[in-house]
Amino acid sequence: MLPELGHLALILALALALVQGTVPLAGAARGDGAWMAVARPAAWGQFLFLALAFGLLTQAFIANEFSVLYVASNSNSQLPLIYRISAVWGGHEGSLLLWALLLALWTAAVGLLSRRLPLEMVARVIAVMGLISCGFLLFMLLTSNPFERLWPAAPDGRDLNPLLQDPGLVLHPPMLYMGYVGFSVAFAFAIAALLGGRLDAAWARWSRPWTTVAWAFLTLGIALGSWWAYYELGWGGWWFWDPVENASFLPWLVGTALMHSLAVSEKRGAFKSWTVLLAICAFSLSLLGTFLVRSGVLTSVHAFANDPTRGVFILMLLGAVVGSSLLVYAARAPQVKSSGSFALFSRETLLLGNNVVLTVAAASILLGTLYPLALDALGVGKISVGPPYFNTVFVPLMVPLLLTLGIGPLTRWKRDRVSRLLGPLGGLLLLSAVLGAAGPWLAYGRLPAMAAVGTALGFWVLFTVLLDIRQRSRHCGLGGLNRSYWGMTVAHLGVAVTVVGITLSSHYSVERDLRLAPGESADIGDYTFTFEGVEHARGPNYTSSAGTVRVSLDGEPVARLAAEKRVYTVQGMPMTEAGIDAGLTRDLYVALGEPLASGAWALRLYYKPYVRWIWLGSLLMAFGGLLAAADRRYRLARHGRDETEPKANLQPVEAGA
Amino acid sequence: MTPTRRNRLILVLVIVVGVGVAVGLALVALSKNLNLFYSPTQVAGGEAPVGHSFRVGGLVEPGSVQRDPDSLRVRFSLTDGAHRVEIEHTGILPDLFREGQGIVAQGKLATDGRFVADQVLAKHDENYMPPEVEDALKTAHEMGVARQRESAR
Numbered sequence: 001m002l003p004e005l006g007h008l009a010l011i012l013a014l015a016l017a018l019v020q021g022t023v024p025l026a027g028a029a030r031g032d033g034a035w036m037a038v039a040r041p042a043a044w045g046q047f048l049f050l051a052l053a054f055g056l057l058t059q060a061f062i063a064n065e066f067s068v069l070y071v072a073s074n075s076n077s078q079l080p081l082i083y084r085i086s087a088v089w090g091g092h093e094g095s096l097l098l099w100a101l102l103l104a105l106w107t108a109a110v111g112l113l114s115r116r117l118p119l120e121m122v123a124r125v126i127a128v129m130g131l132i133s134c135g136f137l138l139f140m141l142l143t144s145n146p147f148e149r150l151w152p153a154a155p156d157g158r159d160l161n162p163l164l165q166d167p168g169l170v171l172h173p174p175m176l177y178m179g180y181v182g183f184s185v186a187f188a189f190a191i192a193a194l195l196g197g198r199l200d201a202a203w204a205r206w207s208r209p210w211t212t213v214a215w216a217f218l219t220l221g222i223a224l225g226s227w228w229a230y231y232e233l234g235w236g237g238w239w240f241w242d243p244v245e246n247a248s249f250l251p252w253l254v255g256t257a258l259m260h261s262l263a264v265s266e267k268r269g270a271f272k273s274w275t276v277l278l279a280i281c282a283f284s285l286s287l288l289g290t291f292l293v294r295s296g297v298l299t300s301v302h303a304f305a306n307d308p309t310r311g312v313f314i315l316m317l318l319g320a321v322v323g324s325s326l327l328v329y330a331a332r333a334p335q336v337k338s339s340g341s342f343a344l345f346s347r348e349t350l351l352l353g354n355n356v357v358l359t360v361a362a363a364s365i366l367l368g369t370l371y372p373l374a375l376d377a378l379g380v381g382k383i384s385v386g387p388p389y390f391n392t393v394f395v396p397l398m399v400p401l402l403l404t405l406g407i408g409p410l411t412r413w414k415r416d417r418v419s420r421l422l423g424p425l426g427g428l429l430l431l432s433a434v435l436g437a438a439g440p441w442l443a444y445g446r447l448p449a450m451a452a453v454g455t456a457l458g459f460w461v462l463f464t465v466l467l468d469i470r471q472r473s474r475h476c477g478l479g480g481l482n483r484s485y486w487g488m489t490v491a492h493l494g495v496a497v498t499v500v501g502i503t504l505s506s507h508y509s510v511e512r513d514l515r516l517a518p519g520e521s522a523d524i525g526d527y528t529f530t531f532e533g534v535e536h537a538r539g540p541n542y543t544s545s546a547g548t549v550r551v552s553l554d555g556e557p558v559a560r561l562a563a564e565k566r567v568y569t570v571q572g573m574p575m576t577e578a579g580i581d582a583g584l585t586r587d588l589y590v591a592l593g594e595p596l597a598s599g600a601w602a603l604r605l606y607y608k609p610y611v612r613w614i615w616l617g618s619l620l621m622a623f624g625g626l627l628a629a630a631d632r633r634y635r636l637a638r639h640g641r642d643e644t645e646p647k648a649n650l651q652p653v654e655a656g657a
Numbered sequence: 658m659t660p661t662r663r664n665r666l667i668l669v670l671v672i673v674v675g676v677g678v679a680v681g682l683a684l685v686a687l688s689k690n691l692n693l694f695y696s697p698t699q700v701a702g703g704e705a706p707v708g709h710s711f712r713v714g715g716l717v718e719p720g721s722v723q724r725d726p727d728s729l730r731v732r733f734s735l736t737d738g739a740h741r742v743e744i745e746h747t748g749i750l751p752d753l754f755r756e757g758q759g760i761v762a763q764g765k766l767a768t769d770g771r772f773v774a775d776q777v778l779a780k781h782d783e784n785y786m787p788p789e790v791e792d793a794l795k796t797a798h799e800m801g802v803a804r805q806r807e808s809a810r
Contacts, residue, residue, distance in 0.1 A: 234752070341661050342664075343664065344664045344667060344668070349668065352668070352672075356672050356675065356676065360675075360676055360679045360680075364679065364680075364683040367683060367687065368683075368687065371687065381693060381694070382693070382694035382792070383691045383692060383693050383694065384691075384692045384694070384712060385687065385690060385691060385692070386690045386692055388686070388689075388690045389686045389687055389689075389690035389691075392682070392686035392689075392690070393679075393682060393683045393686050396682070397679065513729055513747075513748045513749050514729070515727070515728060515729050565752075573752075573753070574752040574753065575752060576752055591749075593729075593749035593750070594749065594750060596724065596726075597724070597726055602729055602749045604749055
């Protein structure tokens with residue numbers, strides 16, 4: 001009975017989404033206030049019904065309702081409660097429901113926090129989001145109903161994929177989806193502004209906090225996924241340039257460009273058409289990511305749907321969104337006037353450089369991701385593009401990006417003199433280069449060129465950020481700097497931390513695959529790893545071979561690592577649980593391979609310096625984003641100032657880009 | 658030419674040149690890092706390059722897995738039903754590597770016909786069959802059927 005109620009709630013949500021997507025839009029076109037006023041209640045109603053549907057599906061999982069096909073395919077009575085709850089989004093149907101729920105949540109939030117916006121604008125934004133929601137709800141009801149019954153009911157479920165039975169994976173999809181779906185707000189604002197012909201500073205100011213929050217969630221989602229891959233897949237890698245990873249990285253890159261371009265549009269009234277195009281691209285890439293990941297085109301842990309009709313449906317949805325939004329863009333963009341002119345050396349130029357580099361990076365990753373698919377679809381041949389391609393293309397692009405990252409915030413809007421900055425910056429660049437070369441060389445005794453470059457760029461960002469803080473706080477003190485500025489600063493420092501982490505862990509990791517019998521030792525870097533042997537153990541829904549490895553440094557014990565090889569009983573699927581001793585400057589990492597003759601095991605032993613910094617930096621970036629979005633200015637903007645004039649804001653204090 | 662226009666021209670030129678260089682580098686990198694896929698039949702037929710990295714996929718032939726007692730070296734054969742390729746790999750095999758399982762190996766062909774794999778990939782699901790392998794099996798099967806028909810005639 002309850003699952004049918006959930007199904008009904010989905011249908012009602014679709015009905016409301018249809019109303020929400022059409023009536024306010026028509027109202028805005030006719031100037032009819034009553035029709036436009038439908039937007040908010042419709043959005044809230046849709047959210048309530050989707051929350052109800054989601055709650056009922058969760059209830060079906062908690063109650064082990066194996067007469068529901070989706071529950072029977074993704075859960076088991078032996079599964080611990082926390083994973084029964086996270087299993088709700090562990091499969092295709094449920095993750096779609098989560099997507100739709102989060103979209104409704106963002107829409108409801110827009111309705112709630114936009115009291116000061118003109119009703120016409122709000123109506124259009126909510127209507128555009130309603131139309132997107134219609135697409136996803138139709139998709140769910142027509143091809144992937146999570147409440148479908150199974151008759152006769154299964155005696156027990158087929159269990160959740162063991163890879164997903166993990167704390168990191170409980171949070172990874174909701175965070176990632178918050179980011180993906182969050183870009184729909186920036187998209188809806190852009191389309192609404194195009195439709196209303198209101199591409200002004202106010203539009204950019206409204207879009208900014210939403211975009212930044214979505215970007216922060218996406219950052220967290222990607223970082224969680226990378227961290228999970230590191231400890232769960234047992235290969236010790238944190239990024240594989242796998243197509244599904246690229247699918248989340250593409251909207252992140254374009255979203256980063258969008259955040260910076262929005263800053264120019266707000267402060268200086270320039271780059272407007274470009275910003276709109278980026279907003280369309282960021283959301284389209286989010287949809288493309290969903291298509292790639294969910295359609296079964298790519299094969300990975302994420303590809304649940306091998307039903308071709310589903311892939312075709314998402315592709316049609318993608319085509320409709322991209323096609324219609326580009327059509328609106330083509331019709332309206334020529335009327336957009338970008339006002340602010342700027343000199344060759346100015347903050348605008350540097351932000352333009354940021355945008356060019358980020359979009360080129362995104363385009364080259366897109367090429368490497370889609371090229372094999374295109375060749376396969378054309379029947380030319382089966383190929384794959386390996387990580388070396390992505391590294392060769394991506395890493396060199398980051399060098400100019402990080403250099404401009406350091407200079408950008410120090411530069412003035414509109415016009416600046418190179419000579420003003422050349423003195424201090426030249427010194428800092430030299431200092432960073434010396435420290436970047438000396439630091440790793442002293443610590444590890446050898447210096448690959450890229451290790452020096454990466455570390456030097458980390459120092460460069462740190463120093464320029466500190467210089468910027470000193471210059472800006474000279475007049476107003478540290479307390480006078482606003483949250484938006486601190487957010488930018490923290491996020492930029494996060495970039496530096498991540499870059500140093502990536503550089504040091506990729507150049508100075510020591511990795512060895514070994515055959516070890518109990519009692520034997522191996523040296524990894526300065527550490528001695530001693531294999532103590534393997535014991536058998538039982539978990540709630542798996543059996544396990546648990547190995548212990550003692551690690552010592554110069555005879556002093558450092559850590560005892562417990563690595564496991566589990567076999568999940570329901571699916572008979574083996575899983576590696578790595579044993580990790582985490583530290584700020586190094587991780588010690590052990591994964592069990594396979595049992596060999598006479599009690600020996602194949603073992604994978606790693607020493608990974610500074611690998612934690614990769615995720616620490618991502619956390620800083622996400623925190624910086626949230627801090628910037630919490631700036632008082634965005635709330636003041638809702639207290640009825642006249643916002644149609646672009647503000648030529650040249651005071652350094654307010655100029656947090 | 659007004660200063661604004663001149664500035665714009667310089668910016669556009671810089672961007673065009675920069676993007677052009679990036680695109681060029683990307684294409685070079687792409688052409689160097691493409692891994693082509695070959696089925697065991699194609700490898701046996703001599704279609705695959707020697708000394709250049711590529712991928713080969715098929716089913717791990719039951720009973721063919723041999724481990725070296727003192728190291729991590731392992732040998733097994735991959736088959737698509739018609740032909741087989743001997744694979745040699747040193748290292749840890751993925752969790753889902755099993756006899757009879759569809760896998761993909763990446764590496765180079767040695768001059769003696771062995772395939773030295775530096776990577777062995779088995780995907781995350783036990784029922785999963787890499788699409789390349791499925792295709793290879795199907796093609797080999799169809800060719801076998803066609804040959805039988807011919808010999809029956």
